[in-house]
Amino acid sequence: MxxxxxxxxDGDAVAASSAAALAFAGTLADGGGxxxxxxxxxPGAVPPDLxxxxxxxxCQVTAPGLTGYAPAAWASALQQLAEARGAxxxxxxxxxxxxxxxxxxxxxxxxxxxxxxxxxxAAGPGSWRLVRQRWAGSVLEDATLEAPLALLTVAxxxxxxxxxxxxxxxxxxxxxxx
Amino acid sequence: MDILVCxxxxxxxxxxxxxxxxxxxxxxxxSGFTVSPHEECAVEEAVRLTxxxxxxxxxxxxxxxxxxxQLRDMLALGAHHGVLLETDGTEWGPIATAAxxxxxxxxxxxxxxxLILCGNEAADTGDFQVxxxxxxxxxxxxxTGIKQIEVAASALRASREYRGGQEEFELPLPAVLGVRExxxxxxxxxxxxxxxxxxxxxxxxxxxxxPEGLRxxxxxxxxxxxxxxxxxxxxxxxxxxxxxxxxELKVLPRGSGGGPA
Numbered sequence: 001m002x003x004x005x006x007x008x009x010d011g012d013a014v015a016a017s018s019a020a021a022l023a024f025a026g027t028l029a030d031g032g033g034x035x036x037x038x039x040x041x042x043p044g045a046v047p048p049d050l051x052x053x054x055x056x057x058x059c060q061v062t063a064p065g066l067t068g069y070a071p072a073a074w075a076s077a078l079q080q081l082a083e084a085r086g087a088x089x090x091x092x093x094x095x096x097x098x099x100x101x102x103x104x105x106x107x108x109x110x111x112x113x114x115x116x117x118x119x120x121x122a123a124g125p126g127s128w129r130l131v132r133q134r135w136a137g138s139v140l141e142d143a144t145l146e147a148p149l150a151l152l153t154v155a156x157x158x159x160x161x162x163x164x165x166x167x168x169x170x171x172x173x174x175x176x177x178x
Numbered sequence: 179m180d181i182l183v184c185x186x187x188x189x190x191x192x193x194x195x196x197x198x199x200x201x202x203x204x205x206x207x208x209s210g211f212t213v214s215p216h217e218e219c220a221v222e223e224a225v226r227l228t229x230x231x232x233x234x235x236x237x238x239x240x241x242x243x244x245x246x247x248q249l250r251d252m253l254a255l256g257a258h259h260g261v262l263l264e265t266d267g268t269e270w271g272p273i274a275t276a277a278x279x280x281x282x283x284x285x286x287x288x289x290x291x292x293l294i295l296c297g298n299e300a301a302d303t304g305d306f307q308v309x310x311x312x313x314x315x316x317x318x319x320x321x322t323g324i325k326q327i328e329v330a331a332s333a334l335r336a337s338r339e340y341r342g343g344q345e346e347f348e349l350p351l352p353a354v355l356g357v358r359e360x361x362x363x364x365x366x367x368x369x370x371x372x373x374x375x376x377x378x379x380x381x382x383x384x385x386x387x388x389p390e391g392l393r394x395x396x397x398x399x400x401x402x403x404x405x406x407x408x409x410x411x412x413x414x415x416x417x418x419x420x421x422x423x424x425x426e427l428k429v430l431p432r433g434s435g436g437g438p439a
Contacts, residue, residue, distance in 0.1 A: 069345075094306075096323050096340065099299075103307035103322075107314035112273060112392040115305045134303055138195045139204070140398050146391040153306075 001034035017093035075104035216297030242267035253375035254367035276311030278385035322356030
């Protein structure tokens, strides 16, 4: 059981929105979601600040032709990773790319995507209690998500990124099949 | 080219959203309904494309019978046809909505609507996924966040902003685009447009609802930080304190708060 977190880079560092998503993913891990696996796409150095963000494992997805942003291909790779690792949740920042990739993942899997989440608590196998934003944060929604794999985007102001955490234990490369 | 534009009826909300007593909906007793600015721009773009290249714009919404009002608003802007996927008014999530729209598109026959435009995300739920789910169901390519569109015979170019730069895409038709406010400046409806929209016939279909695993339990308004007003005084007695505040705000130079003249 693991929680996958899509990490977007800003230069050589983790994008601030992804740092918040990692911190959010860490709260799922504490609630039974398992250790956090950070997923990065494309070549380039793994940001050194991942280790301080509570990440247990880094998966850097590279494949010939997958050098730029490709939301459908990224979603496909996330789906394969989630299946291979028995993930309970896939988390991304509620950015243009994060939202788009998870929407593709939702469309591929037929699973719901809960957008703009502020918190998520496991309420049993495949069941989550969520708080998410509506109307750009003017309204909060208490919601229940029933899905074998929780797909969650994290509201921009959901959580302050953590500054301490587990050091990354290892890094590995996975090749996307398509 | 025939273009389908999907819009969503949403309450018109101001700064502070009021909810119904049961916490299930936005209280609309004192407000009206509209569509999101993204969708207004989508309709405007579709109308411009058909004015230039021919074809017709069909605007579609899923919602209660009253959502025909929003279709007529869009018809007044120049759309040619309206389709209402009528529901009982309860909220449908992105999976059920996209499935109903995809089924409706398929029902128009093969090759219907080479271009489908959606708003980038709904104004209320901000789910950011209906367009992508429609595209997946129909086997079409999709790009979201679009702020510029150029259509050729069998393909289109679309671009969007990303971190201060520009991302450009070429898509074969048929395709689905999620468009964003700023794509254009929507026109105001003309009087003839309003009259035509009032008389226009709306096609009504009643879709089947597909179940989905995300369920709304309760809506609530987050606590706002309370602002404490400080009474500086009454009448002329308040002037020294008022001058002090104005000096603090650098509206008046310090030392000018010596009291009334």
